[in-house]
Amino acid sequence: MPHDDHAKATWPLFRSLASYSLPGDLLAGLTLAAIAVPEQMATARLGGFAPQIGFFAFMAGSLGFALLGGNRFLSCGADSTITPIFAGGLAALALSGSPEYQGLAIALALMVGAMMLAGGAFRLGGIANLLSVPVMVGFLVGISVHIIVSQLPGVLGLGSPSGPTLDRIGVLASELGRTNPFTLCIGFGVLAVVFLSEKVSAKIPGALIGLVSATLAVIGLGLESKGVNVVGSVPGTLPRPTLPDLAPEQWVRLVPLAFVITVVVMVQTAATTRSFPSDLDQPADVDRDFLGAGAGSVLAGLFGAFPVNASPPRTGIVAETGGQSQLSGLAAAAIVLALLAFGTGLLRHVPDAALGGILLFVALKIIRVKQIVTIYRQSFSEFLLIIATAALIIVLPIEQGAFLGIVLSLLYGIWSITRAKLVEFERVPGTTIWWPAHPHVAGERIAGVAVIGLQAPLSFLNAPDFRSDVTSVLGTSAPQLLVLEASGMVEIDFTGAQILLEIFKACSEQGVTVALARLESVRAQDAFERFNLFDALPREHLFRSVDEAVRTLAKAN
Incomplete structure (x- = not known):
């Protein structure tokens, strides 16, 4: 048939x-x-x-x-x-x-x-x-x-x-x-x-x-x-209903x-x-x-x-x-x-x-x-x-x-999720592509700009370490613009959202402009809405690429 x-x-x-x-x-x-x-x-x-x-x-x-x-x-x-x-x-x-x-x-x-x-x-x-x-x-x-x-x-x-x-x-x-x-x-x-x-x-x-x-x-x-x-x-018995x-x-x-x-x-x-x-x-x-x-x-x-x-x-x-x-x-x-x-x-x-x-x-x-x-x-x-x-x-x-x-x-x-650490990005020379920094690959940085990301869901398991790493970047680089490359952040739980709110507010107090790039995950987008993260991050600071964020906001700074 x-x-x-x-x-x-x-x-x-x-x-x-x-x-x-x-x-x-x-x-x-x-x-x-x-x-x-x-x-x-x-x-x-x-x-x-x-x-x-x-x-x-x-x-x-x-x-x-x-x-x-x-x-x-x-x-x-x-x-x-x-x-x-x-x-x-x-x-x-x-x-x-x-x-x-x-x-x-x-x-x-x-x-x-x-x-x-x-x-x-x-x-x-x-x-x-x-x-x-x-x-x-x-x-x-x-x-x-x-x-x-x-x-x-x-x-x-x-x-x-x-x-x-x-x-x-x-x-x-x-x-x-x-x-x-x-x-x-x-x-x-x-x-x-x-x-x-x-x-x-x-x-x-x-x-x-x-x-x-x-x-x-x-x-x-x-x-x-x-x-x-x-x-x-x-025994030649056949199956019969039993409880x-x-x-x-x-x-x-x-x-x-x-x-x-x-x-x-x-x-x-x-x-x-x-x-x-x-x-x-x-x-x-x-x-x-x-x-x-x-x-x-x-x-x-x-x-x-x-x-x-x-x-x-x-x-x-x-x-x-x-x-x-x-x-x-x-x-x-x-x-x-x-x-x-x-x-x-x-x-x-x-x-x-x-x-x-x-x-x-x-x-x-x-x-x-x-x-x-x-x-x-x-x-x-x-x-x-x-x-x-x-x-x-x-x-x-x-x-x-x-x-x-x-x-x-x-x-x-x-344990694998808790091992996820903050990643810093550099621009590939001669392109508009921003790529995770690597000691054996040449990359460019822009003065006053720090591009970071987390290649894992942001949850209670890794959010405290993420906050510490961001604080370290702010203290070391003293950027005027901080771009969060969020393509790897496929999920954000309540604890992660509270950490992001703290980071956004700390940056605002220090005069650091924050941008969000490549927030591609539908679940992460939903988390931004549910946890009111756009109350601390202007919606116009949401971009589809790091390059767009840098071109738009680095000039403004």
Whole structure:
């Protein structure tokens, strides 16, 4: 069916189906299902849930995103980025695998879904920027370590140690001599199959090939009798509407964890939809996709599962295999539903070590080595952010580390703004251009004229230092005309406005004429009106260029 812009613009639900392609979407859906089945099983086990709960999450995520999302390719379901975080948070409130744990997971899915829906409805796409790239890279390193530590016992055939991550690493290291060679071969064999398949082509379902091969080996060689643990009986139950029976205080205790998960889901959803845009000529509709991911989590909760997230690898598979709409995700969900209804017996002999091998691949893949090296070479301070964030995630309980990672990202952003200093401008010789002064670039100054600027929003974070710097310029240069080049001043808060009023009044008392040039930001212009700054600065002293201000007012002085 050809692309229909009008239909896409007017459909309130199932928007991406307006441009479906039946052959392409069904082929993409088949490939997506082959990738998703082993991955969703493994992710469910990572969170302490039965394999079928991962299938519930995938079906809910696929249906919810198709219902309200806008991106044609995005695949939503159980995700290994958020699963260790909420599993750690829930384990602090209830025993993993218990009915209470399951109820808390359902409640968490509903809360995350509600927050995502609110974020999309109120167009809060900017929240996705709460995590800077270095913090997100460090965050993924920490998550990777948690996944590896949680899966190594199953791959090595050892018991799972408890306690902090570093203690668990120490226990595993001390018990390496007791490794089961059969589980080791299965786990690392599946890891190798997935790795090689990925190298050849991302379209090859390496995880499914490895899982089937490992299962046949378990059956054919009778490895269960040699200490190889298997998934066992998987109930052929279908998702049905369910609500958690929790006391009000338990819902309240989930709020901080739900906020952390929501921020991570927003970041990953925004990154995914921007990486695989529906239309190269249009900006990604991040807010619309927040609605889709939110609907996915709400349905996951109603299906008895846990929060879901956008998956960059699965989304890439849909885009690369000819998918044209969310019909591909719905087709994959239908295949998973059929597996649940008629084929759960096929999963009985799947070895746990094979699922561990798949997750080891995921853990290694999410470490962005090239990006870490680039950041190290280009910005050492931000490389330290990577180290600090990863350390927080590894050393602390994971949900606390994730929250502090968000705080660290915000603090770094605040620190960056506070570093903004006053800049003095000089005229480029032979031109009318005024440019920030630089020791290695020749510039001209005009006697009695000082041109200054701040290349950052003027706020409570930097306004006091800005006032001190302006006072220093007035004392050192003793200008007759002070031109404020305001192109970089995109925002002015109340504190910044009061500082500007003080500067304008001080200049007036000292007989210094003040001009404002290139006040280009609409928000900054609005601030001048709201805070009555033109009461202290004549409107006729507002100019579109520094040169115009100097030519007009320097002569008057």
